[in-house]
Amino acid sequence: MTTRRPTTRAALLARLHRVRRLLRARSKTRLTLWSLNASLLVTTALVAAVSWYAFDDVHDTIDTVDTRTSRALLEASAAKSALVEADLLAITSFRTGEALLSGPGDRYGNRIATASQSLAQVAEDNVAGEDGSKQIQVVEGLLASYTDWIGQANAHHRQNSGLATIDLWYASRLLHTQDSGVLAQLENLVKVQQDAMDVQLAGSSTSPGRIALLTVPVGVLLALLVGAQVFHAKRFRRVLNVPLVLATLVLAGVCAVVGYGLVAQHRVEVAADDLRALVGTWQERTSATAAEGQQALSDLVTGECRGADGGCGETVTRFITELRAADPGTRPSDLELTGGVQRVNSQIAVANGTADLELLIPAGALLIAVLVWLGFLPRLEEYRHRRR
Amino acid sequence: MNRTTALLLTAVLAAAVPACAGTGSRPTVSILASWTGAEQTSFEAVLAAFEAKENIEVDYNGTRAVGQVLRSEVQQGTPPDLAVLPSPGELATYAHDGYLHALDDVIGPQTDEYSSQWVDLERAATDRRYGVAVKADLKGTIWYNPKRLPGPKPTTEAELATFVGDLAGGGAAPWCMGMGATPDSGWPGTDWVENILLQQAGPDAYRAWAGGELAWTSEPVRRAWLTWGQLAGPTTVRGGPTSVLLTDFADAGRGLFAQPAGCLLDHQATFAMSMYQGYDGYAVTAGSDFDFFPFPSSTGGDRAWEVSADLAAMFNRTPESEKLIRFLASAQAQEIWPDNGGAFSVNRKVTKAVYADEVSKRIAETLTSPGTFCFDASDLMPGSMRTAFYRAALEYVNDPTRLDTVLVQLETVRSNIGKSEWLDFPCGGRVTVGPR
Numbered sequence: 001m002t003t004r005r006p007t008t009r010a011a012l013l014a015r016l017h018r019v020r021r022l023l024r025a026r027s028k029t030r031l032t033l034w035s036l037n038a039s040l041l042v043t044t045a046l047v048a049a050v051s052w053y054a055f056d057d058v059h060d061t062i063d064t065v066d067t068r069t070s071r072a073l074l075e076a077s078a079a080k081s082a083l084v085e086a087d088l089l090a091i092t093s094f095r096t097g098e099a100l101l102s103g104p105g106d107r108y109g110n111r112i113a114t115a116s117q118s119l120a121q122v123a124e125d126n127v128a129g130e131d132g133s134k135q136i137q138v139v140e141g142l143l144a145s146y147t148d149w150i151g152q153a154n155a156h157h158r159q160n161s162g163l164a165t166i167d168l169w170y171a172s173r174l175l176h177t178q179d180s181g182v183l184a185q186l187e188n189l190v191k192v193q194q195d196a197m198d199v200q201l202a203g204s205s206t207s208p209g210r211i212a213l214l215t216v217p218v219g220v221l222l223a224l225l226v227g228a229q230v231f232h233a234k235r236f237r238r239v240l241n242v243p244l245v246l247a248t249l250v251l252a253g254v255c256a257v258v259g260y261g262l263v264a265q266h267r268v269e270v271a272a273d274d275l276r277a278l279v280g281t282w283q284e285r286t287s288a289t290a291a292e293g294q295q296a297l298s299d300l301v302t303g304e305c306r307g308a309d310g311g312c313g314e315t316v317t318r319f320i321t322e323l324r325a326a327d328p329g330t331r332p333s334d335l336e337l338t339g340g341v342q343r344v345n346s347q348i349a350v351a352n353g354t355a356d357l358e359l360l361i362p363a364g365a366l367l368i369a370v371l372v373w374l375g376f377l378p379r380l381e382e383y384r385h386r387r388r
Numbered sequence: 389m390n391r392t393t394a395l396l397l398t399a400v401l402a403a404a405v406p407a408c409a410g411t412g413s414r415p416t417v418s419i420l421a422s423w424t425g426a427e428q429t430s431f432e433a434v435l436a437a438f439e440a441k442e443n444i445e446v447d448y449n450g451t452r453a454v455g456q457v458l459r460s461e462v463q464q465g466t467p468p469d470l471a472v473l474p475s476p477g478e479l480a481t482y483a484h485d486g487y488l489h490a491l492d493d494v495i496g497p498q499t500d501e502y503s504s505q506w507v508d509l510e511r512a513a514t515d516r517r518y519g520v521a522v523k524a525d526l527k528g529t530i531w532y533n534p535k536r537l538p539g540p541k542p543t544t545e546a547e548l549a550t551f552v553g554d555l556a557g558g559g560a561a562p563w564c565m566g567m568g569a570t571p572d573s574g575w576p577g578t579d580w581v582e583n584i585l586l587q588q589a590g591p592d593a594y595r596a597w598a599g600g601e602l603a604w605t606s607e608p609v610r611r612a613w614l615t616w617g618q619l620a621g622p623t624t625v626r627g628g629p630t631s632v633l634l635t636d637f638a639d640a641g642r643g644l645f646a647q648p649a650g651c652l653l654d655h656q657a658t659f660a661m662s663m664y665q666g667y668d669g670y671a672v673t674a675g676s677d678f679d680f681f682p683f684p685s686s687t688g689g690d691r692a693w694e695v696s697a698d699l700a701a702m703f704n705r706t707p708e709s710e711k712l713i714r715f716l717a718s719a720q721a722q723e724i725w726p727d728n729g730g731a732f733s734v735n736r737k738v739t740k741a742v743y744a745d746e747v748s749k750r751i752a753e754t755l756t757s758p759g760t761f762c763f764d765a766s767d768l769m770p771g772s773m774r775t776a777f778y779r780a781a782l783e784y785v786n787d788p789t790r791l792d793t794v795l796v797q798l799e800t801v802r803s804n805i806g807k808s809e810w811l812d813f814p815c816g817g818r819v820t821v822g823p824r
Binding site: 130134137138140141142145146149152161162163166169170173174177179180181301304305311312313314315316318 | 425449451452453456457460566568570571573626627630631632633634635636639640642643650779782783786787
């Protein structure tokens with residue numbers, strides 16, 4: 001039997017072909033290693049960024065609601081309440097004759113001062129931007145006119161002029177006129193602050209779209225970690241790449257931190273609902289006091305009209321008709337309001353309690369990056385060495 | 389790039405790419421005015437036409453405290469591009485202080501559209517045009533219900549006095565009157581004094597008085613107050629003085645349509661038409677349910693009209709603000725609001741067909757006809773004088789016997805105001821003296 005030996009040229013070609021295939025395979029593995037490593041690091045950075053953003057956004061919103069929005073809303077409500085109380089006190093003082101010696105009275109002055117301080121606080125905490133600022137300017141301008149009319153009433157009362165009651169009427173109308181009075185403007189101020197709060201909450205809301213935006217990079221990173229694990233197992237016959245397993249666990253930890261932080265969004269939304277309810281309670285108190293004050297004004301004015309012939313005119317007649325139709329409602333106590341404020345404040349504080357966990361997100365991401373690098377390093381070293 | 393690498397990069401990109409969508413932005417112009425509610429809706433219809441025509445977005449801010457808001461924005465160095473000022477006095481002050489851009493080279497002379505009287509008024513006591521009247525009203529008009537008061541109306545002051553005297557003998561009071569107008573209660577009374585002074589003493593005395601040159605205790609001013617008291621004193625107003633003081637000016641006119649009639653005449657500006665048509669419980673039509681005649685003039689010759697106007701002015705000159713002010717001054721824009729009702733244009737090219745009734749057409753005709761127009765004097769006075777004037781009107785209604793005391797008090801206020809605070813604002817059509 002004759003054995004055919006390959007010719008020298010054919011053997012050389014075959015060897016060259018084998019070497020080329022080997023080199024191509026090595027090159028492919030090396031490229032895959034580098035690509036996987038780079039993809040994992042980039043995606044880790046992306047996960048860190050979107051997680052940090054989501055967490056930070058939610059807690060920024062909570063912080064704003066805590067330090068500004070809730071105060072602006074409650075102070076605007078308090079200003080309304082203080083003004084109607086001041087109006088009632090002034091009318092009572094003139095009706096009972098106390099005004100001859102003490103004018104509208106010290107308590108009236110105190111309530112006006114309280115209202116002014118509350119307005120200043122709203123201006124400081126205003127979250128409604130230009131709309132809020134303009135509304136505050138309108139209220140401040142009208143409030144100056146209101147106190148001016150009360151001052152006129154005081155001066156006329158001391159002169160025993162019938163204009164004192166007229167001045168009080170103008171002052172009270174200025175406060176209570178529907179749509180354009182001071183109280184209506186303050187109501188607008190409350191509304192623009194509430195609208196701003198709604199925008200704040202919607203801006204950082206955990207809506208499905210935003211959750212998806214957060215979930216996609218996390219899912220991709222998880223898929224890459226699993227893929228890298230599978231690649232290592234198949235290509236290098238390693239059962240488990242320990243650093244990559246640890247990185248996967250850290251990723252789960254980061255997800256837990258982010259999820260826990262995002263629950264705060266739900267908590268602050270609940271607190272916001274309670275805040276709206278509390279504003280409604282303030283409004284009930286304002287309405288009840290206003291009804292009492294307007295009844296006192298009606299008594300005072302109709303007393304004057306009876307003295308003059310011909311009645312009180314169209315406006316007073318309509319005022320009395322509307323007053324009779326209005327339901328004064330119940331007046332919530334100070335204790336009720338204070339309890340409500342404390343409840344809202346504590347809810348917001350609880351919601352904001354997770355803010356300190358924020359730093360765990362970049363720390364976790366950094367740890368993932370290091371573990372990924374460690375997981376790839378031996379194979380990368382190996383392939384760099386073989387290339388030489 | 390091998391397939392694995394390509395897939396990996398695709399996955400990373402898929403994770404990284406947030407929804408990015410470019411949004412085109414239109415140029416914007418900002419405008420501040422006092423109109424809110426229904427008036428805002430009407431004005432926004434004008435602005436919408438501009439936006440559609442020029443593809444420029446208008447940022448409209450409507451606030452009742454337009455004076456305060458504008459002052460604040462000007463002080464902060466961030467005024468709106470344009471502002472519509474309800475007080476010509478404020479326009480003149482901003483023009484004098486150099487905050488406004490003159491409009492002469494922006495909108496041109498417009499001699500075919502605006503009469504020289506209105507251009508005089510829009511100059512705001514300067515030698516350049518600083519304002520454009522977006523809408524205007526006549527004052528000194530007396531409203532009545534033609535079904536209750538048919539027949540000729542008085543054309544002289546004496547005839548008016550007799551007319552009122554005759555009405556006083558009937559069941560209803562001659563005059564509907566209300567002084568309430570928060571926060572400026574009393575101004576409906578100042579309109580009486582201003583108009584009577586203008587009709588009795590003429591535009592020159594009116595200008596001198598509005599500019600702080602004529603004493604409150606002078607004979608023409610005292611006579612105007614007395615005439616008001618004689619025509620519409622305690623016995624000729626509905627309900628007597630207390631009722632007048634407690635009634636809002638906007639409610640006073642209800643008596644014209646009440647059954648039985650509460651009162652028969654209402655001295656009010658032409659914006660009263662919108663008030664009447666807005667009364668709940670009354671469906672009234674211009675011409676058949678209400679009409680007007682002018683307060684008689686005693687000066688002889690052509691009468692002068694007291695007017696009010698909302699004037700648009702330019703704080704920032706940009707291509708967009710130039711286009712908007714040109715549009716606001718144009719007949720095309722000025723037709724839109726009157727077409728919706730409740731406004732009158734002084735642009736002569738606005739066809740009278742846009743007005744829904746003959747009464748409105750007559751008002752528009754008067755506003756665009758030759759004649760002398762004088763801005764509401766209290767709007768031109770310094771703030772402290774204006775407030776004192778409002779309060780004085782209330783004092784006079786409450787107790788007419790205190791007139792001399794009230795006039796001395798007003799004179800004290802006038803004499804304490806520095807000369808620089810007064811405006812020399814000539815009546816339109818009577819620009820004979822240069823700025824002081």
